[in-house]
Amino acid sequence: LNTREAVVDSGFVDLEDAEYSHLLDVVTSSDPNLKMPPPDRPAMSEQEVGVVREWIEEGLPWEPGFTFAIETYEPPLRPRLPDLPPVRDGRFNPIDRILDQYLSDNGVVRPKPIDDAAFLRRVSLDLVGLLPTEKQAKEFVSDPSSTKREELIEALLTDEIGYADHWITFFNDLLRNDYSGTGFITGGRKQISKWLYDSLLTNKPFDQLARELIAPPNGDSQGYIDGIKWRGEVSAGQTIPIQFSQSVSQSFLGINMKCASCHDSFIDRWTLKDAYGLAAIYANETLELHRCDKPTGETARAQWMFPELGQIDASAPRETRLQQLAELMTHSENGRFARTIVNRLWFQLMGRGIVHPLDAMQTEPWSEDLLDYLAADFVENGFDLKATLRQIARSEAYQSKSDVTSQQAAGNRFVYRGPKAKRLTAEQFIDAIWQLTGSAPERYDAPVIRGIVGPNDGESNQMEGVWIWGANDNGVASGQDTVVLRKQFEVDSPVVSGGAVITCDNAYDLYVNNRWVSSGDDWSQPQSIVLSHHLRGGTNTLHVIAKNGSDRPNPAGMYFEARLTLKDGSKLAIQSDSSWQFTPDAPTPTNKRLGSIQGDWLAATAVPELPVWKEAVDTIIRPAIARIEGGNEIPMVRASLLKNTALMKSLGRPMREQIVSMRPNSLTTLEAIDLANESQLAGAFAAGADRLIEHHGNDVDGLIQSIFLAALSRNATRTELEIMRAALGEEPETGSVQDAMWAVCMLPEFILIR
Structure with missing residues (x-):
């Protein structure tokens, strides 16, 4: 029919x-x-x-050319560099040239530009995932420079840690990587977190990144192709080789091979043989095709879906087949590879893909010229992700007002009218709350090192700490031994910057001036800590409750190194050494307060440094201290580096048992409830309220403007000021300030990137 x-x-x-x-x-x-x-x-x-x-x-009257069949579009395989339309109104960016012609052809009025405050907030959230600070907002808006937007984009993209902290969320979703969840307890799944984070820190070219994922040079990136080994019996469409087929095609080609893993797809041209052909590249054993979980008797042959570019040698060893696939995937003539990733980047910054949905790259793009130009430019720039982000962010199309009112009728051809407003991700929202309230945690879960180790970082001679413990026999502590280690020191001038790095074999809890600050149970992952807001003038005390978790006597030690800069310009170094004291009488802390300690204090013991401890000091602690000494602040812990939580799940963070390239954009009932009642948010707002009151005192207008500048990158309007003044009163209290912060953070203006 x-x-x-x-x-x-x-x-x-x-x-x-x-x-x-x-x-x-x-x-x-x-x-x-x-x-x-x-x-x-x-x-x-x-x-x-x-x-x-x-x-x-009447003879079956029928509109000429009409069909009820699903109209299929076959995208080109090879790359294409389109001719650019002429420059209009001095808009030279190639993206603007293409879109200006597109808007004219479709009778759409060019969207108006956004102001500096809106641009600052948008580009900061898009490129590093963080709100601009109050200081940044004031300085950027008042800066008369005509190049300040380009300079801001460059500054954000050169912030390696901020960039990696933010974009690891995108790649964790796309590569099905996480720090906890299904498969980790049973050993049926491996992280690629350290390799991935390092790749982002160094801006590894995307073609190299893809090759190292498809054909891992070592175990660091192996977890991607090994997928999840599910417990118990699984269907034919959930085996490790089929997961490989689905993951590689979805991550790098925007092809959903899940349907074709069960039967020939109903929605595009991919077949069961295509899915099993990719799976056979990975498999060590012979694969029999299963249609709807029933064996067909046909054996899969390792093969690539686009033989025009070359083919897999099915008789070659598995490692060779994977190398061949990696080369074919990143082949210079495989235009689909570049188009898929630039389409994903466009979506991240502009709110809707040029091809949409992102994993339906068989769909016709609303602008072939734009997609092909971005892909060609991406390849020309050496598969540099930042170069494409820079190109988009510098365009006047990106710097235009969001299309927040137009509605596309269902089934109608999409017409681009400007960027789409985007909701903050779970990670962006939580980071923003932590920024506003100063309540970020002190440690993170991802096994990563947040910084690039410089050529001289490992040669620093400034490390003065030693590994210490309580009573022991040549570095060997008794099983289940717990000691409290103490260091007291004087601070003669306010601390303006600096931090510390700490680790302990096996576990520790750090208290500064009797308040809990940090804990750790993996000595190979030393924790970096911001100390400035935990210290005070005069005498300060560090307490470390150190635990040897083994049941038998074994080596145990704690290492601490801190560098602080004081307001008077002087420096203060604190390290674990023989000046520390210990007691075996550990207290039972309550409400994150240490409490009183009974018993005598004895001199701590320096213990022999194990080779594995020395490696942790040299590869993590030494570079971290070198950066602190260089005046670099320890960055705030980011939600992207934490295990998933109930709050993040309700805000849309996926479980990552499947690849997710687009998170839901609609507000759920669960999310609305959590935003209104979640205890972690309430605690964060309370802590932030206390800080604001301490800083502003009874300067109500200053406090209000501080909230608005930090949250929305703008000052409160006259009406907003009047409403807030009435709510806060002349002497604001914690509860009323907490409510004021919550009210601002529930505004669409806060929750959306517009």
Whole structure:
């Protein structure tokens, strides 16, 4: 029934005498085996049957060229560099040249530009995932420089840690990587976190990144292709080789191979043989095709979906086949590879893909020229992700007002009218709350080193700490031994910057001036800590509750190194050494307060440094201290580096048991409830309220403007000031300030990137 020709040729209708038409027989039949629609669906009414009869009697009138069939679009394989339209109104960016022509062709008015405050907030959240600070907002808006936007983009992209902290969320979703979840407890899944984070820190070219994922040079990136080994029996479509087929095609080609892993796809041209051909590249054993979980008797042969570029040697060893696939995937003539990733980057910054959905790259783009230009430019720039982000962010298209009002009718061809407003991700929202309230945690879960080790970082001679413990026998502590280590020191001037790095074999809890600050149970992952807001003038005390978790006597030690800069310009170094004291009488802390300690304090013991401890000091602690000494602040812990939580799940962070390239954009009931009632948010707002009151005192207007600048990158309006003044009163209290912060953070203006 797809076309008029097909209907006539089928013999289902009789154009000479409509009553003899088989089509009328089936829609009027009472036979359940013949009746259409089937008996489980509503029958056609007499009026509807009459319309069909009249249609046949009139000779099947049919709009020329119309078909009920799904219209398929076959995207080009090879790259193409389109000719750029002429420059209009001094807009030289190639993206603007293409879009200006597009808007003109479609009769769409060019969107207006956004102001500096909106641009600052948008580009900061898009490129590093953080809100601009109050200081940044004031300085950027008042800066008269005509190049300040380009300079800001460059500053954000050169912030290696901020960039990596933010974009690891995107790649964790796309590569199905996480720090906890299904498979980790049973050993059926491996992280690629350290390799991935290092790749982002160094801006590894995307083609190299893809090759190292598809054909891992070592175990660091192996977890991606090894997928998840599910417990118990699984369907044929969930085996490790089939997961490989699905992951590689979805991550790098925007092809959803899940349907084709069960049967020939109903929605595009990919077949069961295509899915198993990719799977056989990975498999060590012979694979039998299964259709809808039933064996077909046919054996899969390792093969690539685009033989025009080359083919896999099915007889080669597995490692060779993977190398061949990696080379074919990143082949210079495989335009689909570059188009897929630039389409994803466009979506991240502009709110909607050029091809949409992102994993349906068989779909026709709304602008082939734009997609092809971005892909060609990406390749020309050495597969540099930052170069494409820079190109988009510098365009006036990106710097235009969001299209927040136009509605596209369902089924109509999409017409670009400007960037789409985007919701903050779970990680961006939580980071923003932590920024506003100063309540970020002190440690993170991801096994990564947040910084690039410089060529001289490992040669620093400034490391003065030693590994210490309480009573021990040549570095060996008794099983289940717990000691409290103490260091007291004087601070003669306010601390303006600096931090510390600490680790302990096996576990520790650090208290500064009797308040809990940090803990750790993996000595190979030393924790960096911001100390400035935990210290005070005069005497300060560090307490470390150190635990040897082994049941048997074994080596145990704690290492601490801190560098602080004081307001008077002086430096203060603190390290674990023989000046520390210990007691075996550990207290039971309550409400994150250490409490009083009974017993005598004895001199701590320096213990021999194990080779594995020295490696942790040299590869993590030494570079971290070198950066602190260089004046670099320890960056705030980011939600992207934490294990998933109930709050993040309700805000849309996926479990990452499947690849996710687009998170849901609609507000759920669960999310609305959590935003209103979640205890972590309430605690964060309370802590932030206390800080604001301490800083501003009774300067109510200053406090209000501080909230608005930090949250929205703008000052409060006159009306907003009046509302807030009435709510806060002349002497703001914690509860009222907490409510004021919550109210601002629930505004669409805060939750959306516009």
